[in-house]
Amino acid sequence: MSTVLTPVVEVPAPARPGAGLPGRAWAWAWPKLLAIGLVLAVWEALVWTGWRPEYVLPGPATVLAALAEMLGTPKFWQAVATTLTRAVIGFAVALVVGTLVGILVARIRPLRLAVGALITGLQTMPSISWFPLAILLFGLNERAIMFVVVLGAAPSIANGVISGIDHVPPAFTRLGRVLGAGPLAQYRFITLPAALPAYVAGLTQGWAFAWRSLMAGELLVIIAGRPSLGANLEFARQFSQADRLLATMLVVLVIGMVVDGVFAAASRRIRRRWGLSEA
Amino acid sequence: MTGAVVDLREEELPAGSAAPVALAVRGASRVFPTPRGPVHALAGVDLSVAHGEFVAVVGASGCGKSTLLNLVADLDRATSGTVERADRVSLMFQDATLLPWLSARSNVELALRLRGVARAERRLEAERLLALVRLHGAADRHPHELSGGMRQRVALARCLAQGTRIVAMDEPLGALDAMTRDHLHDEIERIASEQRLTILFVTHNMREAVRLADRVVLMAHGRIIHEQVVGLPRPRVMDSAEVATRAADLTARLRSSEGAA
Numbered sequence: 097m098s099t100v101l102t103p104v105v106e107v108p109a110p111a112r113p114g115a116g117l118p119g120r121a122w123a124w125a126w127p128k129l130l131a132i133g134l135v136l137a138v139w140e141a142l143v144w145t146g147w148r149p150e151y152v153l154p155g156p157a158t159v160l161a162a163l164a165e166m167l168g169t170p171k172f173w174q175a176v177a178t179t180l181t182r183a184v185i186g187f188a189v190a191l192v193v194g195t196l197v198g199i200l201v202a203r204i205r206p207l208r209l210a211v212g213a214l215i216t217g218l219q220t221m222p223s224i225s226w227f228p229l230a231i232l233l234f235g236l237n238e239r240a241i242m243f244v245v246v247l248g249a250a251p252s253i254a255n256g257v258i259s260g261i262d263h264v265p266p267a268f269t270r271l272g273r274v275l276g277a278g279p280l281a282q283y284r285f286i287t288l289p290a291a292l293p294a295y296v297a298g299l300t301q302g303w304a305f306a307w308r309s310l311m312a313g314e315l316l317v318i319i320a321g322r323p324s325l326g327a328n329l330e331f332a333r334q335f336s337q338a339d340r341l342l343a344t345m346l347v348v349l350v351i352g353m354v355v356d357g358v359f360a361a362a363s364r365r366i367r368r369r370w371g372l373s374e375a
Numbered sequence: 376m377t378g379a380v381v382d383l384r385e386e387e388l389p390a391g392s393a394a395p396v397a398l399a400v401r402g403a404s405r406v407f408p409t410p411r412g413p414v415h416a417l418a419g420v421d422l423s424v425a426h427g428e429f430v431a432v433v434g435a436s437g438c439g440k441s442t443l444l445n446l447v448a449d450l451d452r453a454t455s456g457t458v459e460r461a462d463r464v465s466l467m468f469q470d471a472t473l474l475p476w477l478s479a480r481s482n483v484e485l486a487l488r489l490r491g492v493a494r495a496e497r498r499l500e501a502e503r504l505l506a507l508v509r510l511h512g513a514a515d516r517h518p519h520e521l522s523g524g525m526r527q528r529v530a531l532a533r534c535l536a537q538g539t540r541i542v543a544m545d546e547p548l549g550a551l552d553a554m555t556r557d558h559l560h561d562e563i564e565r566i567a568s569e570q571r572l573t574i575l576f577v578t579h580n581m582r583e584a585v586r587l588a589d590r591v592v593l594m595a596h597g598r599i600i601h602e603q604v605v606g607l608p609r610p611r612v613m614d615s616a617e618v619a620t621r622a623a624d625l626t627a628r629l630r631s632s633e634g635a636a
């Protein structure tokens with residue numbers, strides 16, 4: 097039998113998934129769904145092997161049921177609200193402090209020599225090691241948590257500012273001079289916009305450190321009558337509620353990822369606008 | 376060297392009344408210290424440009440043209456010698472140097488803004504300048520979405536937006552097709568004469584220099600080796616016989632001195 101020749105006709109392609117909005121949503125979602133599926137499968141397999149008894153390591157179904165139940169309680173939402181409030185305030189303070197310090201250090205040479213290396217040192221220091229001191233200084237209260245969250249996030253933000261300002265292409269600075277920009281205008285129209293991508297990278301990293309410091313803080317500094325996600329983790333451990341513990345961990349993971357996603361989207365947008373990346 | 380400075384001053388004084396000097400470079404040298412030893416980018420350049428004069432600078436790559444423009448625009452200091460200018464100098468960079476986070480229009484508007492033009496006028500003026508360089512359709516595009524020649528034209532529009540009376544241009548039309556270039560020759564010539572601009576114009580194209588300039592300055596190895604007043608009647612056509620002959624003559628001079636050095 098001879099080969100069947102398929103007629104060469106341009107068949108109008110059926111609406112490709114990837115075209116419209118649903119298509120794009122799918123393109124965005126499927127790698128994440130796949131990742132979640134993989135995690136659930138490994139987790140379930142681990143439970144099946146009987147490596148640890150179910151009451152220590154419950155399976156996904158049990159944990160998701162506990163999560164669903166938790167989502168229905170006002171106490172859980174109170175905890176989320178406390179934690180998020182702390183995160184937002186702590187990050188906001190770190191943003192102001194880090195930005196100001198960054199600008200000062202980038203501008204003033206002696207300051208740069210004095211504290212430039214110190215900032216990087218702080219950045220590499222695990223923020224949890226500040227807690228004993230913070231508790232001594234402030235007691236077991238909000239201020240101790242804030243102190244450590246700010247210390248965790250501010251150095252990254254400051255470093256973002258500094259590296260952004262350091263790496264402004266000299267050609268742009270020269271252009272500013274040719275355009276007759278005074279020092280302030282030079283800063284506003286050239287230096288700051290040129291430094292923005294590095295600044296956003298610093299903010300992204302600062303957020304990650306703030307979130308980590310906050311969880312560490314909430315585990316160590318438990319304030320009576322103020323439920324938080326960290327405190328919930330600790331209580332779940334104390335009462336051996338493994339399902340609630342894992343469910344709370346999932347919530348911590350998801351919040352961290354969502355916020356990071358926001359930063360990543362902002363960063364992509366800026367990079368695209370600045371012509372730093374394709375597409 | 377000091378002698379040269381005095382001589383020039385004496386020359387200028389009588390001429391000062393008729394054609395006052397907009398730019399005066401006197402005995403300017405620029406030495407770049409490098410790990411491989413000093414590079415003498417400029418070795419004693421004397422050049423004065425009268426108000427409203429159009430001077431083209433031609434020379435081989437690396438002969439010091441951009442270095443000279445940087446001194447003139449006050450972006451760099453001469454190792455020895457002086458530069459005097461009657462007004463701020465706007466410089467159009469060899470590589471356009473557009474700000475990547477601004478659209479073409481906003482790049483032009485920034486120059487207007489820094490010059491103190493009111494917000495309401497900026498937009499219209501930017502549109503006008505972009506239309507002048509035939510880019511009205513691309514006003515909202517960002518630099519990375521423009522071709523090399525388009526970027527150069529935005530830089531040209533921005534340079535004109537600065538509104539200074541002295542303009543230095545570093546190979547502004549190097550990346551353009553012949554048609555766009557001819558159009559911009561006409562425009563630059565028109566604006567220069569309408570606004571009585573003083574222009575220092577660097578190019579590699581000798582015919583372009585003869586087409587545009589009142590005076591052509593030839594450079595080699597950090598020195599001015601020859602100056603010639605063009606004197607052909609305007610409007611000139613780049614492909615005309617007069618322009619071609621003059622350009623060939625100047626090119627021959629440049630060649631011989633390149634060979635001699």
Ligand SMILES: Nc1ncnc2c1ncn2[C@@H]1O[C@H](COP(=O)(O)OP(=O)(O)OP(=O)(O)O)[C@@H](O)[C@H]1O
Pocket residue numbers: 407408409414415416434435436437438439440441442443469
């Ligand atoms: N910052 C610098 N450091 C060291 N050497 C430099 C520096 N800038 C320029 N030079 C050297 O000075 C010389 C003149 O450079 P310049 O940029 O003025 O040349 P040009 O005439 O503009 O050349 P082109 O036509 O290729 O643009 C070159 O030899 C170059 O290598």
Ligand SMILES: [Mg+2]
Pocket residue numbers: 440441442469545
């Ligand atoms: Mg050059």
